[in-house]
Amino acid sequence: MRSPLSFRANLRHRTISRRMRYPADFQVPSCRDPSSKGSTVVEPESVYDAWLASREIPGQPGSYLVPGAPRALNTKNAQLALYVTRTCTLDFLRMLWMLNPFKTTLMMALNIIRSLFPAFRGYSQALIVDELQSLIASESFTWSRLLYLVSTEVFRRVIEGCLDSYAASNESEVLGSARFYIEHKQMEQRLRLDVPTLADPTVRVLLQESDLFARSFGGGGFGMLSPMDFINVISLTTEIASHLFLIVSLTRGAFHFGILFLSIFSTTLPFFLSWFNYSRDPAEAATTTTEAEACDRQERLRNLAYSDIHRPEIALFGLSDWILQSWSSARKVVLSFEQPSYARNTSIVDQFNLTELVGSVQNIPLLLLLKGSSTSLGSLTVYRSSIQSLVYASRNLVTTTKMVFQGLFLMSAFTAGMKLKPKLNPKREDMARYVSVQGGASIVARRGLSYTYPGSDKPALKNVNFSLKAGETLAIVGYNGSGKSTLAKILLRIVDYDKGSLLVNSVNVRNYHPAEYHSHLSAVFQGFSKFSSTLKENVGLGNIEKIGYVPAIQAAIHLAEADKFVESLPHGLKTMLATPGFESMSYPGLMNFGESSKRHDLSGGEWQKVALARAFMRAKEPGVDLLIFDEPVNHSLCVLRSYYTGLTILQTSSLDALAQSQITATLKSISRTPTGERTKTIIYITHSVSTARSADKIAMMKDGTITEFGTHEELLAKKDGGYATLYNAAQGIPSP
């Protein structure tokens, strides 16, 4: 897809960010043993390390802050922030600057110029006051002179206002393009990462913080600093410097300096107090895993209560009381964490209105100044307003710096996130091109192919060995949880195996680039996607190049035996399909426009046909060698009991028996040339043994492994075998 950014700008991004994005030598650090790192300051080896170290809760090695939690202000984090600033901040800001060099420079210049305004304003007002004072003193007061002074001030303000509004529109343009660019990068990286990479819990947190960073652009949301506010630190410093300059220029002699010292002390007092208060706080480290778990549970239960999808089961299983009780306990845990911060905010120190206190303290030196010298009224006005502006600017500077400090760690998450490499991608030197072979794809699983899901201690697949010649059809049958879908995911290269090896066309599947490998496959997943879109798009997405080509979509629908139900839809291919929960959760506004009433709901079997049609969109293409159909599960399970064997078989397919056999026939027909030559290898997972019967080979799975493999006749010959038992039960033949 073409980026909406201009081509030149795009080219510049690529050149600049190449080093930052995908350095050849970068490997995602695996989740290390957290206990191996104490809270002592160690120079991080990468931005990822710095980010990870900043998440450690002070004094609790191995415990990490929840995503987005503020980092404690301590020496270790200050050093990490310095490391992040050194290694990526300049690169990052330069990259943003390159998006729009002129406007960004203008924004920075205008920010600095605007920061001088308050000092000018004070000075100009002082001039008016002095002028008035001298006019009154000289007793030659004229309206024209006053009018001249006032109109000069009005003119200055008009210029200031125009500059302010131009600066604001320029800034929103710069921030807008920066925001788009960051979000675009973020999205691009998300789509690039594969399932195993995204399954890593640390990577997930990294991406969550990176998301927060991207969304903080444009300011506001999440109460975060807009990353462009790094520049504010400079403009606030300039503002403070200009006020100081004015104040110092009006200060002469030891008496004045004494008064200045008193003024500055009274100005900075609140910061010392708040700093002291902040240091006593255990660094907002209350955002621990326990709190995170409680927050998470509270939100999940809230979702359960609010979402319409769950309503029938809540009613059916009488879950209301349980939800309410569980939510209450989780909510209480969250509130107990929030309590200390509330208590903190209402401490005696905070009850003190420091601004008022400072204001009154500041009056003392000014009164002394007025009494003890011949200072003009105008100078006093400047002195007064400059000190006040100094208070606000300094306070803003402290707040902005604190936010920059937090923003740096979110930026480190973004930078580290951009460097993540999909785990399934082979190294450049190992990469092999996919070469099609006659008849389809040949498959060899050997040396005990095994796989354990992350976080699980029991392998979902173990010791699997089998081979399939190009063009053969394999049916995989077995009980629920026996590893059929997991084997399909490994064959489809959605996940990687841990042990053994898998050869496709005699090449280790790990050596293929996943994108290239996938272009030679088509599949229906067990939990296939239901897109909230038109029927046309739901099918067309199977072959994106033909998404707008209606005859291809109609042909795929025909192959999936879905013509009849498509004809019955109110708007045919253009019918918007309803996906439960989408409208109410993502776009509540749509409900008000009556949009949902136009959406059409489908039955489980109809949705399954849509998924099949989607797979057929690509399956017919000449380069596609392997088709894998994982029998999609309908949630309304139909239980078929065999009183002969005591076995309970869950008939999970939404397709009726006739449709299943027709689809099997279609699969055969699209995998052969008109002269009967085989062109594609087909693997289908089925719970229906009568469907499995027509395959060349059958694999019977149990407890994560293939227990029987062979033709229907061979497996049936094993009288006490699992397949024979299933088959006989389905045929109503008593077990021996």
Ligand SMILES: Nc1ncnc2c1ncn2[C@@H]1O[C@H](COP(=O)(O)OP(=O)(O)OP(=O)(O)O)[C@@H](O)[C@H]1O
């Ligand atoms: N994402 C996952 N994380 C952890 N364990 C999983 C995950 N997906 C599946 N499992 C486990 O792996 C095992 C095999 O699951 P799989 O989905 O492959 O079974 P299956 O034979 O396809 O079952 P079914 O017939 O019900 O579809 C099961 O014990 C399941 O609980």
